[in-house]
Amino acid sequence: MLDQQSLPSSFQFSLRDADIERRKIIVDLAAEDISRITALKDVIAQEGDRYTDDFFRYLRDLGEAPALFGRRDAFAEAKRRKREHLTALTNGVYDQAYVEQRAALALLYSRYGLETRAFLGAFHHLLRALGGDIMKCFPDDPNGAFQRFMSLKKVVFFDIGIIADVLMSERERTISQQQDAIRELSTPVLQLRDGLLILPIIGMIDSQRAKQLTDDLLRAIRANRARMVVMDITGVAAVDSKVANHLIQTVAAARLMGSTVIITGLSADVAQALVALGVDLGKITTTADLQGGLEEAERLLGYRVVRLAEAPGRLSA
Amino acid sequence: MAIPILKQADVLIASLQADPTDNDLIQLRDELADRIGRLRSIGVVIDVSALDVMDSFATRTLRGIAQTTRLRGADTVIVGIQPDVAFAMVQLGLTLDGIVTALDLEEGCARLRKYADDEASRGS
Numbered sequence: 127m128l129d130q131q132s133l134p135s136s137f138q139f140s141l142r143d144a145d146i147e148r149r150k151i152i153v154d155l156a157a158e159d160i161s162r163i164t165a166l167k168d169v170i171a172q173e174g175d176r177y178t179d180d181f182f183r184y185l186r187d188l189g190e191a192p193a194l195f196g197r198r199d200a201f202a203e204a205k206r207r208k209r210e211h212l213t214a215l216t217n218g219v220y221d222q223a224y225v226e227q228r229a230a231l232a233l234l235y236s237r238y239g240l241e242t243r244a245f246l247g248a249f250h251h252l253l254r255a256l257g258g259d260i261m262k263c264f265p266d267d268p269n270g271a272f273q274r275f276m277s278l279k280k281v282v283f284f285d286i287g288i289i290a291d292v293l294m295s296e297r298e299r300t301i302s303q304q305q306d307a308i309r310e311l312s313t314p315v316l317q318l319r320d321g322l323l324i325l326p327i328i329g330m331i332d333s334q335r336a337k338q339l340t341d342d343l344l345r346a347i348r349a350n351r352a353r354m355v356v357m358d359i360t361g362v363a364a365v366d367s368k369v370a371n372h373l374i375q376t377v378a379a380a381r382l383m384g385s386t387v388i389i390t391g392l393s394a395d396v397a398q399a400l401v402a403l404g405v406d407l408g409k410i411t412t413t414a415d416l417q418g419g420l421e422e423a424e425r426l427l428g429y430r431v432v433r434l435a436e437a438p439g440r441l442s443a
Numbered sequence: 444m445a446i447p448i449l450k451q452a453d454v455l456i457a458s459l460q461a462d463p464t465d466n467d468l469i470q471l472r473d474e475l476a477d478r479i480g481r482l483r484s485i486g487v488v489i490d491v492s493a494l495d496v497m498d499s500f501a502t503r504t505l506r507g508i509a510q511t512t513r514l515r516g517a518d519t520v521i522v523g524i525q526p527d528v529a530f531a532m533v534q535l536g537l538t539l540d541g542i543v544t545a546l547d548l549e550e551g552c553a554r555l556r557k558y559a560d561d562e563a564s565r566g567s
Binding site: 340341344345347348351352353375376378379380381382383384385 | 521522524525526527528529530532533534538539544545546547550551
């Protein structure tokens with residue numbers, strides 16, 4: 127179910143040997159640490175099941191990640207991988223396979239909604255239990271026991287680094303997917319009449335969206351042979367000088383293509399903000415609302431909209 | 444390669460091919476200025492839809508053509524500027540102020556006829 131291919135692409139680079147070595151340097155994991163850790167193998171390995179149960183019980187008691195506990199197969203998988211982790215933790219081999227295992231477990235956490243803070247809490251709980259047991263195993267040598275524990279802690283932080291990276295890159299991936307979806311939905315260019323397009327803009331315009339908007343509009347002008355465009359910005363709460371300049375550039379580019387743009391729906395706030403910014407909208411036709419803009423556009427295109435009852439030469443009343 | 448100039452009724456049509464050299468453009472300017480007077484045309488349509496770049500020299504020459512034809516009693520319409528070209532030109536500040544643009548050849552010819560009609564009605 128979880129193989130390397132399902133790891134987020136942004137994470138793949140960390141699987142290179144050089145990156146893994148770098149991660150070890152970051153947590154200051156040296157050869158003497160590894161020999162200390164392998165000495166703990168028996169202490170931890172025999173209690174692996176208990177630690178695993180404890181880890182998940184702690185999470186469950188906190189009420190975190192209900193989705194993980196609600197799915198029997200996912201929970202079993204997470205438990206199996208956690209058990210695997212505890213064995214690998216004291217094996218002393220922290221190579222590509224080890225990192226992949228950590229990343230796969232983190233991906234499972236992320237998929238079932240385990241928050242980073244909850245994971246850290248539970249992992250620390252596990253670490254406290256481990257620390258206590260290590261101290262108990264070496265009653266005559268508290269100093270040595272502490273050193274062993276500190277060495278183990280380096281590996282633990284090595285793991286946390288990997289897991290945090292996966293959780294974060296997963297979150298970023300979700301956000302970027304949502305942004306893509308919003309981008310696709312957010313710039314409709316609609317043909318209202320032959321040669322007349324309307325472009326209703328709703329929400330924030332950042333520079334990327336402004337660029338997309340310009341691209342879509344200019345292409346639509348070409349595709350629909352539009353002589354007039356009514357751009358309605360009623361739904362835009364704020365316009366800064368950058369966005370205003372972009373709008374002006376779009377209007378100028380549309381003019382070069384032989385199309386006239388009317389901007390409608392400048393709210394009082396936006397109008398005042400533009401004046402305060404000193405943006406020159408003098409060359410652009412603007413109207414207060416969409417209706418005014420459409421009427422102006424129809425007039426310029428030579429349309430006249432009349433009620434049927436008032437139309438000359440009507441066929442029937 | 445010289446840019447072909449076509450005569451369609453009382454309109455002259457110049458269709459720019461991809462990547463015209465500076466010389467081609469200058470030659471076009473001179474040729475158009477000459478023919479307008481000779482053929483008594485009402486205007487010129489310059490189709491640039493084949494261009495995917497428009498540099499400052501091309502822009503300046505087109506502006507020169509528009510001004511020359513105006514002095515010779517005709518109008519100029521530039522048609523078919525591509526979306527990417529249009530936006531790039533705006534970003535470079537080449538906005539062709541005061542020059543008429545239209546979507547395509549058909550629209551450009553219609554625009555010239557309209558100007559000629561307006562002028563005729565004003566004259567009568």
